[in-house]
Amino acid sequence: MSLTLWNSRFSVTLVRQHATILMSSTTKTSAANSSHYILNNFQSQQRRNQTTIMDKGARRTSQQSGRNPGKTLQTGRNSLESSTSDTGLNVPPFNHPHCDRQAMYQQPVRKVKPVRGNYDYDLVVIGGGSGGLSCAKEAVAHGARVACLDFVKPTPLGTKWGVGGTCVNVGCIPKKLMHQAALLGEAVHEAAAYGWNVDDKIKPDWSKLVTAVQNHIKSVNWVTRVDLRDKKVEYINGLGSFVDSHTISAKLKGGERTITAQTFVIAVGGRPRYPNIPGAVEYGITSDDLFSLDHEPGKTLVVGAGYIGLECAGFLKGLGYEPTVMVRSIVLRGFDQQMANLVAAAMEERGIPFLRKTVPLSVEKQSDGRLLVKYENTETGEVDSDVFDTVLWAIGRKGLVDDLNLDNAGVLTHKDKIQVDCEETTNVPHIYAVGDIIYGKPELTPVAVLAGRLLARRLYADSELRMDYVDVATTVFTPLEYACVGLSEEDAIKLYGAEEIEVFHGYYKPTEFFIPQKSVRYCYVKAVAQRNGEQRVYGLHYLGPVAGEVIQGFAAALKSGLTIPTLMNTVGIHPTTAEEFTRLSITKRSGLDPTPASCCS
Amino acid sequence: MVITHNVKGYEEFSKKMEELETGDGNNQVHVLFSGGKDENGESWCPYCVKAEPVIHDALKKAPENSHFVHVDVGERSYWKDLNCPFRKDPNTHLIFLPTLLRWKSPQRLDGERCSNKDLVEMMFEDEE
Numbered sequence: 001m002s003l004t005l006w007n008s009r010f011s012v013t014l015v016r017q018h019a020t021i022l023m024s025s026t027t028k029t030s031a032a033n034s035s036h037y038i039l040n041n042f043q044s045q046q047r048r049n050q051t052t053i054m055d056k057g058a059r060r061t062s063q064q065s066g067r068n069p070g071k072t073l074q075t076g077r078n079s080l081e082s083s084t085s086d087t088g089l090n091v092p093p094f095n096h097p098h099c100d101r102q103a104m105y106q107q108p109v110r111k112v113k114p115v116r117g118n119y120d121y122d123l124v125v126i127g128g129g130s131g132g133l134s135c136a137k138e139a140v141a142h143g144a145r146v147a148c149l150d151f152v153k154p155t156p157l158g159t160k161w162g163v164g165g166t167c168v169n170v171g172c173i174p175k176k177l178m179h180q181a182a183l184l185g186e187a188v189h190e191a192a193a194y195g196w197n198v199d200d201k202i203k204p205d206w207s208k209l210v211t212a213v214q215n216h217i218k219s220v221n222w223v224t225r226v227d228l229r230d231k232k233v234e235y236i237n238g239l240g241s242f243v244d245s246h247t248i249s250a251k252l253k254g255g256e257r258t259i260t261a262q263t264f265v266i267a268v269g270g271r272p273r274y275p276n277i278p279g280a281v282e283y284g285i286t287s288d289d290l291f292s293l294d295h296e297p298g299k300t301l302v303v304g305a306g307y308i309g310l311e312c313a314g315f316l317k318g319l320g321y322e323p324t325v326m327v328r329s330i331v332l333r334g335f336d337q338q339m340a341n342l343v344a345a346a347m348e349e350r351g352i353p354f355l356r357k358t359v360p361l362s363v364e365k366q367s368d369g370r371l372l373v374k375y376e377n378t379e380t381g382e383v384d385s386d387v388f389d390t391v392l393w394a395i396g397r398k399g400l401v402d403d404l405n406l407d408n409a410g411v412l413t414h415k416d417k418i419q420v421d422c423e424e425t426t427n428v429p430h431i432y433a434v435g436d437i438i439y440g441k442p443e444l445t446p447v448a449v450l451a452g453r454l455l456a457r458r459l460y461a462d463s464e465l466r467m468d469y470v471d472v473a474t475t476v477f478t479p480l481e482y483a484c485v486g487l488s489e490e491d492a493i494k495l496y497g498a499e500e501i502e503v504f505h506g507y508y509k510p511t512e513f514f515i516p517q518k519s520v521r522y523c524y525v526k527a528v529a530q531r532n533g534e535q536r537v538y539g540l541h542y543l544g545p546v547a548g549e550v551i552q553g554f555a556a557a558l559k560s561g562l563t564i565p566t567l568m569n570t571v572g573i574h575p576t577t578a579e580e581f582t583r584l585s586i587t588k589r590s591g592l593d594p595t596p597a598s599c600c601s
Numbered sequence: 602m603v604i605t606h607n608v609k610g611y612e613e614f615s616k617k618m619e620e621l622e623t624g625d626g627n628n629q630v631h632v633l634f635s636g637g638k639d640e641n642g643e644s645w646c647p648y649c650v651k652a653e654p655v656i657h658d659a660l661k662k663a664p665e666n667s668h669f670v671h672v673d674v675g676e677r678s679y680w681k682d683l684n685c686p687f688r689k690d691p692n693t694h695l696i697f698l699p700t701l702l703r704w705k706s707p708q709r710l711d712g713e714r715c716s717n718k719d720l721v722e723m724m725f726e727d728e729e
Contacts, residue, residue, distance in 0.1 A: 222729075
């Protein structure tokens with residue numbers, strides 16, 4: 001197996017080497033064609049490492065010369081051994097094939113010793129969100145002089161917020177709180193079935209909810225400011241743009257300030273997109289506005305069926321407003337599509353209509369203040385319209401590269417994002433990027449936090465540890481929550497072929513659902529696994545209550561090389577929903593009915 | 602000049618806050634809660650002792666015409682009672698002594714942070 005792995009790795013290396021064929025000798029190219037060389041010939045490997053480094057530019061050569069070659073050799077051997085040797089303890093080796101971890105750790109970490117040059121700061125972090133703040137704080141903890149710029153451009157509606165970034169202000173935190181508000185409303189209704197004497201005419205107070213949510217956010221903003229001050233990170237409330245690759249200009253409330261730094265980390269994140277149709281900006285809102293909206297959203301059209309759209313529609317429904325979801329093509333792009341469709345079906349069952357294959361054409365404000373939305377079915381060409389109180393755009397997010405003047409620093413962009421290598425370096429060696437602004441990586445707070453922290457440790461604390469972006473667990477907080485870790489079924493099939501994949505699945509009935517007679521129709525779990533051999537688990541998917549809490553622990557198991565036999569040998573906690581993962585016995589291939597018997601045994 | 606008020610106990614405190622809210626609702630009110638003092642003027646709460654001079658010194662950074670209310674919470678046993686009204690009041694929700702806060706605002710420092718000059722000044726100057 002490890003040979004196959006290395007071969008697939010070669011194809012990547014080979015492309016790189018062709019690109020640098022002018023500077024590489026023929027021996028290197030031929031070595032790369034030999035599948036044995038990496039296992040047997042560490043000298044070649046050492047050379048290959050250098051090639052990889054050289055292809056990123058001559059700048060690395062000087063840094064490389066300072067390295068002890070013996071150390072790389074040792075590292076290479078150790079990681080190979082630990083990943084393939086039989087420890088004798090039935091512990092599966094750490095070589096999850098679709099995670100290119102071995103390849104990642106094979107490359108030596110560049111040792112960029114930030115020289116204390118003639119700069120105002122050692123490090124300037126642009127963006128005070130999850131990634132930027134963690135990086136800034138960690139860098140200071142290791143002795144760097146750090147400034148962190150943060151600036152929020154108001155939305156077209158005028159919404160603005162404090163330090164902390166998307167997650168705290170207009171993302172995960174307010175979303176989870178509003179989701180909780182919706183779940184509580186649901187719980188009150190269920191309480192009656194459990195014997196509580198409750199008034200079933202409960203009604204939410206939108207403005208009370210917004211105030212509570214915003215108060216929490218403001219206290220988090222304050223704690224963040226205190227933390228920055230306490231840790232001696234200079235916080236600059238200004239919009240940064242590059243003057244040259246070591247100089248940034250910060251636009252402040254009163255004037256401008258020019259700051260120089262040895263190193264920069266770009267962590268500016270992203271903001272919601274607006275569609276290019278009449279009335280979109282004037283009358284529509286986005287998730288940036290929703291959590292502080294000063295009036296009830298009322299009947300809401302949610303355009304977009306990514307996780308943000310679905311989550312917003314979900315809690316709006318739970319709070320008693322009437323959301324409709326407009327879907328252009330597919331639901332939850334990038335997620336396992338069987339699960340995505342179950343999520344959508346569960347929402348439809350709760351009375352949230354989905355307008356499928358539909359795109360908006362225009363938004364007009366009627367004389368009564370309500371919004372007339374015209375839309376088109378992209379398959380039939382049929383044009384229709386409806387009237388809403390609120391139109392929420394959730395059609396995707398855009399990286400905030402525009403204000404940075406990246407040209408002045410020579411940093412290249414890719415679409416509206418920045419491409420980085422496995423050490424979060426941009427094409428400019430002393431400029432890094434973390435978080436939502438980087439191209440092709442999960443846009444998740446904990447990913448940004450860890451990437452930022454690890455980057456700071458590599459820069460200022462002699463660490464060699466790199467961010468592992470693979471097998472990151474995540475949760476979609478729809479009314480019935482969906483959490484997953486690892487590969488989707490379709491990605492596993494794409495990678496290994498349908499014949500090599502076994503999918504274990506089952507519907508289940510949460511114990512708590514019986515008494516209030518909640519629908520169990522979409523409570524479902526599946527494990528996507530290797531069909532033969534040790535039956536490594538490639539991905540876990542869970543649709544049901546408290547999905548995030550369920551999947552987090554399994555994520556650690558999966559990262560440690562979980563197999564189906566291990567999962568089957570794990571004793572469940574009864575009665576929980578997480579235990580369903582230990583009870584998976586029906587494969588899709590068998591064609592057996594995955595719905596449970598009526599009793600929970 | 603910052604207008605300083607000294608109150609003792611929960612009743613005096615609530616009365617003072619009501620008075621300030623109705624009388625002068627526009628100016629900031631900072632409140633320091635600290636442990637009571639004995640006849641020698643010494644508090645049973647060591648962090649309060651440490652914080653007081655720092656806070657009084659930093660007060661000059663507070664906005665003109667803002668209020669500063671120093672609340673003597675009382676004796677140790679009274680404070681340690683988990684049903685102590687200072688703990689129960691939704692506007693104070695005290696957990697630590699000392700606590701320095703801006704009334705009905707997110708700004709709040711507690712414990713050792715109340716004797717960190719930098720942070721205390723930040724509290725008085727913060728404009729967000």
